[in-house]
Amino acid sequence: MRLAFMGTPDFAVPSLAELIASGHDVVAVYSQPPKPKGRGQKLTPSPVHAFAETMGLPVFTPASMKASEAIEVFGSLDLDAACVVAYGQILKPSVLEAPRLGCFNLHGSLLPRWRGAAPIQRAIMAGDRQTGVQIMRMSEGLDEGPILLGEVMGIRPDDTAASLSDRMAHTGAALWPRALAAIERGGATPTEQTGEPTYARKITPAEARIDWSRPAAEVDAHIRGLSPFPGAWFEAPSAEGPVRIKALLSMLADGSATSGTVIDDRLTVACGSGAVRLLRVQREGRAAQSTDDMLRGFSLPAGAVLG
Template sequence: MKVAFAGTPEFAAIALEAILAAGFEVPLVLTQPDRPAGRGMQLQPSPVKQVAVAAGIPVHQPEKLRTAEQQAPLAEAGVDVLVVAAYGIILPQAVLDLPRLGCLNIHGSLLPRWRGAAPIHRAIQAGDTETGITIMQMDAGLDTGPMLLKRAEPINADDTTGGLHDRLAWLGAEMIVEALEALPGGLAATPQPADGVTYAAKIGKAEAIVDWTRPAVELERMVRAFNPFPGAIATHGETPVKLWRARAIDASGTPGEVLLAEGAGVIVACGEGSLCITELQKPGAKRLSAADFLRGMPIAVGSRFA
């Protein structure tokens, strides 16, 4: 069976590596164009492109897939199925119709919950106790296609998006190989239920600004959900500070007020309860434990975070 692959970040690269390791023929990989990255803002290939190039697979990097010219390499590849994972480009119906067995998507949630761009972030932010991977047959809707495989993964109390992402990436890689080995006709397609639909909107940088009037339990989830991107941001004096590790505790004060600042953590009052911050970062510096951070940037009790 000939399998084309469309994806961009590390989540997708792990799946591509698994498909290759399972022995499937992959004549074409689609990924987004190289983007500027790093301090020098040099063009960098996506993780998926790096895997494809190392394996000697032709790579197609259109900005969109709207025109016949943009779609031509996939049409000419004559593949049986297209696997899609975090590609970041909408597939029009003409592309969905090209592979003989259609297009399979690796989605990082238990559909129909958290359709959309940021399912891992949103599951942690909402306080969900589990998420998972759904392998679905793609249609023209936003993650609305029938489900072929579905497997749950618990969300631990200290999970960050980074850690949960890695577990789901490996789970998705295992499941897509299982799905491909069962094709054609070996998997029952189950329509998604109408109940329980939620949408995982793309994370905006404006969301990363901490609102201290919110309950501490919500802010704790926010810090975990936005680790490693985009990072929860608060301002102390004139200095923006990223918060990387924190836990909600039972203490009270005026929202934003520093109640304690010592090696064990910086405690800041919230709308309900307080947040004990244990890992912080100021601009141009590394992430530091509270103890190391306070040596370089003392924070006075009674001062305020905005």
């Protein structure tokens, strides 16, 4: 099939690789424009953009797919279908209807649960035990299209957003050849979404701060769901004043005290009920490290109160 691929982050790269390996003719790759990164603020292409260039594929990075010029170029590609994975832009009906067979999206949840921008993070943060990946026919509404193919996946007690995203990216990529084969032969049977939808709104910096007064299971899920980005954080006391520290991995632990109090020498912290042990952390301006390594140079003894 003659395809366009539309995606931006690391999550989308395995899908593009699978489409190429399956022998499809990917005639255009769309990705978000390069962004300034690092100390020098050098313009850096997205992971999908960079991978597409290594594969010799033409890359388009319009600032907006709503612009008439971008829509015209897309319509001129004479596509059979477009495959979309975490592209990061809303597509107008004129774009969705341009390919002969339509536009199809790989989404990281069991729709209609967690429609929207941050389904993987929100599923972990909510304490969900399972999630999934689904390919749907795109419609004008936000993640409202009918489902063509999907696979249910478990969420492990030690999953972070990063580890779950990695598994979902590869499981989802493997669905594309089957879905496109069914679409091409006219054998795809879309299933309308059923049930009450929930929405995975974008993660905001304000909600990243850890609230130690919540139950330990909720604090643990909050930490893992925001790891590695943007990272759940707290303030720790020091002689120079409060130090911001990100918690990147945690586990449930035994113990009780006033919420936010460190209760042992392994950085186990009391919550509203129960406790969590922090396993991996990142001090402001430092690299991520194990809690044991941090405690060798930054003291947080039992009795310290975290904010």
